[in-house]
Amino acid sequence: MADAVGAARPEECPGTGSAQAGSAAACQGCPNQGLCAAGAAGPDPAEAAELRARLRAVRHTVLVLSGKGGVGKSTFSAALAHGLAADEHKQVALLDIDICGPSIPKIMGLEGEQVHQSGSGWSPVYVEENLGVMSVGFLLSSPDDAVIWRGPKKNGLIKQFLRDVDWGEVDYLIVDTPPGTSDEHLSIVQYLSATHIDGAVIVTTPQEISLQDVRKEINFCHKVKLPIIGVVENMSGFVCPKCKKESQIFPPTTGGAEKMCQNLNVSLLGKVPLDPQIGRSCDRGQSFLSEAPDSPATLSYRNIIQRIQEYCEQQHSQEEKMI
Amino acid sequence: MLRVQDRAVHQCDSGWVPVFVGQDRAVALMSIGFLLERPDDAVVWRGPKKNALIKQFVTDVAWGDLDFLIVDTPPGTSDEHISTVEALRPHRLLGAILVTTPQAVSVGDVRRELTFCKKTGLRVLGVVENMSGFVCPHCSGSGIHDSLLFFLLQECTNIFSKGGGEELAKHAGVPFLGCVPLDPQLSQSLEEGRDFIQEFPKSSAFPALAHIAQQILDTSQQSS
Numbered sequence: 238m239a240d241a242v243g244a245a246r247p248e249e250c251p252g253t254g255s256a257q258a259g260s261a262a263a264c265q266g267c268p269n270q271g272l273c274a275a276g277a278a279g280p281d282p283a284e285a286a287e288l289r290a291r292l293r294a295v296r297h298t299v300l301v302l303s304g305k306g307g308v309g310k311s312t313f314s315a316a317l318a319h320g321l322a323a324d325e326h327k328q329v330a331l332l333d334i335d336i337c338g339p340s341i342p343k344i345m346g347l348e349g350e351q352v353h354q355s356g357s358g359w360s361p362v363y364v365e366e367n368l369g370v371m372s373v374g375f376l377l378s379s380p381d382d383a384v385i386w387r388g389p390k391k392n393g394l395i396k397q398f399l400r401d402v403d404w405g406e407v408d409y410l411i412v413d414t415p416p417g418t419s420d421e422h423l424s425i426v427q428y429l430s431a432t433h434i435d436g437a438v439i440v441t442t443p444q445e446i447s448l449q450d451v452r453k454e455i456n457f458c459h460k461v462k463l464p465i466i467g468v469v470e471n472m473s474g475f476v477c478p479k480c481k482k483e484s485q486i487f488p489p490t491t492g493g494a495e496k497m498c499q500n501l502n503v504s505l506l507g508k509v510p511l512d513p514q515i516g517r518s519c520d521r522g523q524s525f526l527s528e529a530p531d532s533p534a535t536l537s538y539r540n541i542i543q544r545i546q547e548y549c550e551q552q553h554s555q556e557e558k559m560i
Numbered sequence: 561m562l563r564v565q566d567r568a569v570h571q572c573d574s575g576w577v578p579v580f581v582g583q584d585r586a587v588a589l590m591s592i593g594f595l596l597e598r599p600d601d602a603v604v605w606r607g608p609k610k611n612a613l614i615k616q617f618v619t620d621v622a623w624g625d626l627d628f629l630i631v632d633t634p635p636g637t638s639d640e641h642i643s644t645v646e647a648l649r650p651h652r653l654l655g656a657i658l659v660t661t662p663q664a665v666s667v668g669d670v671r672r673e674l675t676f677c678k679k680t681g682l683r684v685l686g687v688v689e690n691m692s693g694f695v696c697p698h699c700s701g702s703g704i705h706d707s708l709l710f711f712l713l714q715e716c717t718n719i720f721s722k723g724g725g726e727e728l729a730k731h732a733g734v735p736f737l738g739c740v741p742l743d744p745q746l747s748q749s750l751e752e753g754r755d756f757i758q759e760f761p762k763s764s765a766f767p768a769l770a771h772i773a774q775q776i777l778d779t780s781q782q783s784s
Binding site: 380383418422444445456461484 | 561599600601602603604605606607608610611634635636637638639641642661663664665666668669671672673674675676679680694696697698699742744747748750751752
């Protein structure tokens with residue numbers, strides 16, 4: 238996403254990052270007024286330059302979104318990170334911007350780790366040599382510490398994560414978000430507009446109550462011009478390990494993600510069945526893909542991850558052709 | 561979930577009229593869902609706008625005489641939570657119920673929620689462990705009662721593990737209100753806006769929900 242304002246910026250523009258963005262007198266008639274008013278226009282040129290410099294060695298960025306909480310978004314982000322990092326020639330970074338509920342450190346087996354500073358910035362915490370993680374969880378001294386912050390403070394930390402973390406050369410930056418369409422989501426889109434986001438993966442469960450929120454999330458992506466890589470349907474059926482029969486714990490009363498994706502012309506990347514081992518691996522901070530390589534859920538994850546890679550590589554080669 | 565998604569909110573002299581659910585009008589509901597032009601509209605608001613609406617929901621809705629006001633919140637400890645506590649503080653705030661699933665990852669977030677309650681002086685009424693245990697309908701319908709199958713059933717019942725919520729409550733010194741098992745019928749009822757309590761009184765989730773409600777009623781009577 239290039240700087241949306243550019244040459245159309247009015248003379249008295251209050252600045253795309255200012256509190257009056259979109260609502261000052263000078264904004265009337267500016268083609269970007271709508272974007273600014275929604276808070277998604279992009280950082281100011283100085284900030285943008287800083288972020289661009291820091292993130293220039295990041296080849297692909299994928300946002301993992303969900304409309305609803307509890308659908309397994311962080312679980313999926315962790316699996317995506319592990320899956321991509323299985324290729325030791327790829328450098329993967331996982332950024333957790335769920336400021337109030339940072340689950341990534343636990344899921345990645347990094348609870349209790351702290352962030353170190355060096356001359357070149359904050360160092361990510363490495364799970365493997367080629368898989369680095371950053372989360373507010375690493376800045377808290379106790380698992381009981383609560384981050385009771387309003388939006389502006391959360392936005393400030395997200396900007397710091399992008400500006401001050403020495404990510405180095407990264408093939409894939411995965412950003413795990415909290416559920417919803419609020420400060421964190423606007424901010425990450427805004428700050429990353431300085432560079433490039435390949436797209437968003439939206440995670441849901443099969444229920445209509447979850448799909449309702451996914452439609453809003455898709456709406457959000459359209460509003461802020463964020464490409465949608467596709468939708469992942471999590472907790473999609475349960476195969477009993479004893480009797481091997483399938484049951485629907487979260488029944489897809491309105492056709493599940495498959496029907497919704499058809500209706501909205503969005504890709505369904507795949508369906509991941511419920512495997513009790515997934516929850517256990519998360520709780521123990523171990524990679525589910527390694528712990529249960531033969532699970533049908535692992536097969537689903539791997540197929541989905543491959544599709545995401547193909548999407549990103551395709552975008553990249555299209556852009557190279559355009560240059 | 562309550563099958564009133566097509567209703568609209570009207571104004572009266574004393575403010576916004578909430579949407580009443582059911583024939584007996586025992587439940588009044590207010591949600592931003594009623595204010596959207598289309599159900600798929602995303603509410604892409606930063607904190608200040610959300611805070612303003614929350615204050616309005618408390619002060620500008622003509623709730624009338626209420627025995628209980630229940631506030632459903634999003635996950636987290638941010639704008640919505642801070643604003644809700646601030647807006648409700650003058651109004652006899654009984655306390656908070658914290659809902660977790662049994663897994664450590666969920667419990668980890670609720671620990672922080674407990675700290676939020678402590679810091680904001682919000683009383684914790686208790687912890688509920690949701691999606692706690694699941695009985696495979698094929699296995700449990702088999703009608704075989706030998707001890708080996710019972711053992712196997714125990715193994716296959718814990719999709720999201722079990723016990724995390726109770727341990728958390730003990731660790732934090734707050735009441736444990738109970739476990740609500742994962743019942744696909746409950747999920748289906750909510751999807752279809754049907755009254756679960758009426759339709760599935762034999763469900764494993766029903767006694768759990770009833771017990772939790774009773775504990776809240778008891779607590780509120782003790783407080784007054």
